[in-house]
Amino acid sequence: MSNVLYIKNASELITVRGHSEKPAKKTAMSEIGIIENGCVLSKDGKIVAVGTDEEIRNEHQDLVNLAEVIDATGKVVTPGLVDPHTHIVYAGTRENEYAMRLEGKTYMEIMNAGGGIHATTRATQQASFDELYEQSKARLDKMLLGGITTIEAKSGYGLTLEDELKQLEVAKKLNEDHQIDLISTFMGAHAVPLEYKDNPEAFIDIVINEMLPVVAEKNLAVFNDVFCERGVFTPEQSKRILEAGKKYGLKPKIHADEIESYSGAEMAAEVKAVSAEHLLRASDEGIKAMAENDVIGVLLPGTAFFLMADYAEARKMIDAGMAIALSTDANPGSSPTLSLQFIMNLGCLEMGMTPEEVITATTINAAHAIDAADRIGSIEVGKDADFTLFDVKNHLMLSYQYGMNHTHTVVKKGNVVVSDGHIIKSAAVY
Numbered sequence: 001m002s003n004v005l006y007i008k009n010a011s012e013l014i015t016v017r018g019h020s021e022k023p024a025k026k027t028a029m030s031e032i033g034i035i036e037n038g039c040v041l042s043k044d045g046k047i048v049a050v051g052t053d054e055e056i057r058n059e060h061q062d063l064v065n066l067a068e069v070i071d072a073t074g075k076v077v078t079p080g081l082v083d084p085h086t087h088i089v090y091a092g093t094r095e096n097e098y099a100m101r102l103e104g105k106t107y108m109e110i111m112n113a114g115g116g117i118h119a120t121t122r123a124t125q126q127a128s129f130d131e132l133y134e135q136s137k138a139r140l141d142k143m144l145l146g147g148i149t150t151i152e153a154k155s156g157y158g159l160t161l162e163d164e165l166k167q168l169e170v171a172k173k174l175n176e177d178h179q180i181d182l183i184s185t186f187m188g189a190h191a192v193p194l195e196y197k198d199n200p201e202a203f204i205d206i207v208i209n210e211m212l213p214v215v216a217e218k219n220l221a222v223f224n225d226v227f228c229e230r231g232v233f234t235p236e237q238s239k240r241i242l243e244a245g246k247k248y249g250l251k252p253k254i255h256a257d258e259i260e261s262y263s264g265a266e267m268a269a270e271v272k273a274v275s276a277e278h279l280l281r282a283s284d285e286g287i288k289a290m291a292e293n294d295v296i297g298v299l300l301p302g303t304a305f306f307l308m309a310d311y312a313e314a315r316k317m318i319d320a321g322m323a324i325a326l327s328t329d330a331n332p333g334s335s336p337t338l339s340l341q342f343i344m345n346l347g348c349l350e351m352g353m354t355p356e357e358v359i360t361a362t363t364i365n366a367a368h369a370i371d372a373a374d375r376i377g378s379i380e381v382g383k384d385a386d387f388t389l390f391d392v393k394n395h396l397m398l399s400y401q402y403g404m405n406h407t408h409t410v411v412k413k414g415n416v417v418v419s420d421g422h423i424i425k426s427a428a429v430y
């Protein structure tokens, strides 16, 4: 049976069209392609037509007659949201560290004392495949209810070959089983394990010569990421790890200048990383270099919010010509949220972005940040029929009524997977 879906009469159908070749920069970030009373027709999971009811019926009346119809009157329809930076596959929680930080301890102090990433690594190493799968699946369900249809998922809480593979295999199985698509990043260089504290080079050697080849051979990741930060990996070490990944076909990403200014942005430009992420402390030279080298800035204002730190300079970066994407950074230590809508609110209220820019940053630019803009991130003919219907009358409401979940319906590859705020258990998965 062919699967035909017709969403009609959205008060705003936000297409974000026209940016699939290159990420949107500068004023293009404000061009979100709104169609009032907009409609979209899809068949077998792909978009067939986009426009007004009249335009679509003129061309496709026969197909419309066959379609399951969703009336989007009074709602805003966007491309399914894309979250391009998550650490979603992990075990345990770290609310104890949250309490310590509220009393004045810093994130790095806690990590250097064996907590932080090390604490989640211990919990993740101890968890069975099934435990890791179930805990992560529960989080994916919440993301889906929030309108997210694709995420990037990083490893990096295994830190041994066996445990990194376990994390990546869980992500792979979740991608197969869950309505949300997961695109994997290998992040063996997320922290130097405590037992290598005095000899980080030995661990880097393992990442490069033992982990990377196996991850690539098993086809378990698309990207390679490293935490470039004082006290974790230096820019020089990070560069070596990212260059080694390239040899195995893994595209570079980098956690850069999150806690301190550390030339991470400059290094991202040097290795021509697909994206540099965090960038709270990126220097002006780094911003210029990233703009010149088409490095996408993936900004994570939830992390600044939760670490009570100063936010990344989104306005300056956009004005300098960088393409910006936004993401949750979903993880148990520095950003335990699953709400990309709250991240959009923070983008506006704390980083000087416009309501239109934050939509571009969580759709087409986020898709570019995970190299998937040929398939997702905008509502255009030929792309996947991934849509989020929000129960608001216009897109300004999304960042005006903040800290809320406005999602009403979610469509993944032409299937209704969330309806009236509930997951449809029987929906087809792929």
Ligand SMILES: N=CN[C@@H](CCC(=O)O)C(=O)O
Pocket: 087, 116, 117, 120, 227, 255, 258, 303, 329, 331, 332, 333, 334, 335
């Ligand atoms: N900075 C490194 N990694 C994560 C935090 C991971 C953790 O604290 O568990 C981040 O993106 O902020």
Ligand SMILES: [Fe+3]
Pocket: 174, 175, 176, 177, 178, 179, 180, 181, 182, 430
């Ligand atoms: Fe999937």
Ligand SMILES: [Zn+2]
Pocket: 085, 086, 087, 255, 329, 331
């Ligand atoms: Zn991260």
